[in-house]
Amino acid sequence: MNTTASALAERYGARNWHDQRPDLASVVLDPSRLRDALAWLRDFGGYKHLSFATAIDNIERNAFTLTYTLRNHEKGHSLIVHCDIDRGHPVMESIHLLWEQAWTYQREMREWFGIDFPGSPRVDEEFVLEGWEGPPMMRRDFDSLEYSNAIYAERPGRETRDPASYMKEKLYPEVAG
């Protein structure tokens, strides 16, 4: 295990370090230690660049997995930091004071997944879904087709097809048959 991995494990209880490639690894942290660990990675680990932050809806285990990807340009190494939060009460500490652009990612996660980041700038403002009144659209249990059928009127004369079966029929008739 490398020095960053052992330091994260010792200081912040990080676990499941996994080297995906020589230049990419992932690690798991508890939500209560995440902000401090990210600050340590930025200030002492050399991971100064926040590439992006996003969430994964792991509905099967009732959790959102928050994902922060950092880059150490000096070592040429990226680190994906995971952190599970309760899907039933999705609240996470904001990191907007660590990186100036982080509030935009948090605003997106608020709108798309319904995850709250108290104190994050403009987190309650609409991001890309102006006038949206449905549930957070990136949740796995949000069925976009069912929502569209319920909300929007059908346009007469329009044919609809299941993309998978249509592609099979047209491009790979031997498979469809």
Place this chain on the structure above:
Amino acid sequence: MKREKTHIIPPAERASPDLSSGKYLVMWQGPQHPGITGNMSLRLVAEGDTVVDCETHVGYLHRGFEKLMERRLWMQNFPLVCRIAVPEPDFNEYCYAAAIEELAGIQIPEKAVWLRTLSLEMMRLASFLMWIGGQAGAFGHGTIIQWSVTMRDYVLDLFEELTGGRIYHMYIIPGGVRSDVPKGFLRHVLEVLNVVEKNLDDIELVMFHNAIFKLRAEGLGYIPKEWIDQYGITGPNARAAGVARDLRKDWGYLAYPKLDFEIILGTKSDAYERSRLRLLEMYQCINLLRQIIDAMPKEGSFKEKLPNPLHWKIPAGETYVAAECTRGEYGFYVVSDGSDKPRRVTVRGPSYTHAVSVMERLARGTNIADIAGLMVSLHTYPPEIER
């Protein structure tokens, strides 16, 4: 309960205009405006003709790509991913294909590596040609865009010859590329490069030695070096501040480690410097394309034979694959749960920070007339924010 609105900019630095005082004008630039790079809008608060506050509003071109991709087979997502960034769709194709290949353990043939590099550099040149027309136009110089769009069309002709498509190519697919180069294609590329290079010489003379362009662009939108990590700034916007970061060098993907090039750096970090640096990168791009044509293998397979893509199940795992596009770090984070569809795909576009956090910060104190020039100098593209 509605919470009090908080802002990223520290209270001491942020203007708190009393909009009822009659001193300020609130105006929207966009979503349809010649000086806006795509469908986005800026809510500007101006005192006289100076902007004191700016908010970026996106979402006008949100198409739910990331949600759609969770419902489609791995292969069916290719017509989607290329549409995330219209000016340079090939970077989306490359990142998504490379992520699938990494998770599935697929190796691509050497010739495909070079053909991918060729395609990405051609795309870079086409995208820069579109940008430079917009940059000149934002400062009232209408001639340049007529030249550069013509040059871009020549590059698009090449794409049509190579892939059958002008804008969206779907050329890079898992396992390699969709086809080999047609007969005579590489000669056509070299001919077009000669024409574009000559045109760039003209653009350099007419635009970069133009007194009005220099007066308006110099000192506009200065990005301090310490902002680069604070804001996650990448690409030419970072390099113009003297920060030597280029994923083609740092990550060494595709054939770039075999090509001879240096990272081009600036020092002044203003709109003029960013523009000049991109012009130099266009010359560099032409040089790289000539190197690629010289060095690429002329024989060999261009695609690994793979099973029927409609039956693909990608092993469970996650990865992040990034490439250096014209605007900086462009990446795909892909998660597979072992099924026939992606579990999660998220796109990291450089405009995410450049067009929102950085733009909002730089706009304050800028003359309204220079807002368009400032935005184009950051080379932003909203659809990669909205996805």
